[in-house]
Amino acid sequence: MDSRISDKLKILADAAKYDVSCSSSGGKRKNDNKGLGNSEGMGICHSYTEDGRCVSLLKILLTNYCIYDCAYCVTRKSNDVQRAAFTVQEVVDLTINFYRRNYIEGLFLSSGIFKNADYTMERLVRIAKKLRQEQKFNGYIHLKTIPGASEELIKEAGLYADRLSVNIELPSEQSLKQLAPEKNYTEILLPMDNIKQQLVQAKEESKLFKSAPVFAPAGQSTQLIVGASAENDHQILQLSSGLYKDYNLKRVYYSGYVPISSDSRLPIITGPPIIRENRIYQADWLMRFYGFSASEIVDEKQPNLDLEIDPKLAWALRNRYMFPVEINTADYELILRVPGIGVKSAKKIVSARRFAQLSFEHLRQMGVVLKRAKYFITCQAKSLHRHDFDSQVIRRKILFGDGAVRSSLLTQQLDLFRQVG
């Protein structure tokens, strides 16, 4: 009995792990009923995998039986892997017992599609309902919306789940046709739009009635696979920028394609494109927290992100006319655009300069990292270097100068590119 559950867990955790989202933040569920758990505010990473990713949720598939044959997916019909399925009760027991021991923040439940979309979705909803109603569980629940599931089921899912997500996976219709022939964009975007409408409606209702039912209070997210198809970074960032604007997504996740499949429709790569994925995340952050638009980061002329340097530094080197920025007088928005200065440092600077004229020493004490920033700022009209360097020199100094630490991963992956290219 025990070893059976353990075997299922092996198979169904293995199959779910390529879904990179593990966020458990943004929930609003309080433990008002003296039940189990809460999911207010910040999420907690209870552990970290050996690849350094946060483990916050019990992330599993209900089953990895699937009627679809998407080339990039381990669970695809034609793949020769062990199949398994949890019962509703098994998922409930695992979630509750893991949660009570403080292993997890909650459940992330997805599934292969068996029989049809509604049949699968109905089971996911039933698990969430059981957790909420029978177990008085107030922890975090993230449900995957099965493409093609009916509006009613999505609506019900939102009553019990904190977050809903529909994965787009492939960044263009063309790739989708090629790699996931049974899926289409309409089928994916329709539920996404549906969830958005429900979210808007629930928000309006809660303004009118305090007791209005909540709908997925942590919003919706999606995932794009990077490196399984030919899209460049410009196309990917344009798409996510649109998703943030048009569908009010909380997050777009990017999953560097792990070569798990020998399907002939896919490119042959030796390892997941970890550096590229990291640069795309940095660009995503620039769009969400730093006031950058997608077209400032990459455009048709330079459609791909520079792998060697971060996108903010790359932007600054292309736009030297904006610099140097005087730390004591510049607007917050401009200080945010200085390479190496993050949101926290920028806020600290703006706060501290009300009391005193700031010097480089002040910045250092505050913990502002000057390695990159020093080429782009002045303090009381003074600069840390005597010459004006051109962009190429700055780039070289930051990459190879004193104190430049390059992760072994970066060197390794870039060398790999050189060998191939």
Added chain:
Amino acid sequence: MYLYTYDGTFEGLLTVVFEAYERKAWPVSIARAYLVQPDMFGESITVVTDDQKASRVWSGLQKKLSVEAQQALYYAFLWEQKGYEMLVFDYIKLVFDSPVSIEGNYAAPCVLQLQQVHKQVHREKHRMEAFVRFQKTSDGLYFATIAPDFNVLPIVINHFEKRYADQRWVIYDLHRKYGAYYDLASTLLIDLEETGSKALQAVLLGNVLDEEEDKYKQLWQVYFDHVNIPERKNPKLHQRHMPKRYWKYLSEKQPKIDLKSERLM
């Protein structure tokens, strides 16, 4: 040169502030009474904790400080690293002496340090909320031990009360030898060694555990192994997020349980 000693409580430290202002005698050091060595230089003043004096200082601070800064002061007290009492004192003195709010004045050394200490203690609190692992005992109690770098137990209780409102639990600090026990109604501070129980270990073993405890611990270990993507292995990042000194408390980092072999025995 005035050396103040006090009883090691937060109220005691606030009383020191009160006395120092009353005497206009500014301390060069403040220390817990039992830790102090007799000093040939300077005058030593022993302060007796006085709740009224302490609360006068605190309400004075409440008028001039945001809730966040008040919290930062208390966190600095829980920090317990060398010189923490003087840090708290210097900050309070700056607050009272300055006509305008000093929050955000990171050019002043004690404001900057208090902010950094606040962050350190907050991070340790957050780590405890993440890394506590309860083991269920045969009488239905959920038990966990911790040994945090700073004295964060008082500030994590609220989190666990809210989260585990329907189960009895104990979190015990092995370093500082005290714990918190939640009995479904309220939380008490407890001292297990005085009650005569044998030496506590980081992990409970054997027959005091619930019969399903090993099963779920093993399932958690299985999950931890299988959620990993070996192609992306990154041990440096792994250790940065989960420093080795915490591993002894983490179920997923303990020797693998093999249920099958146990059944054979």
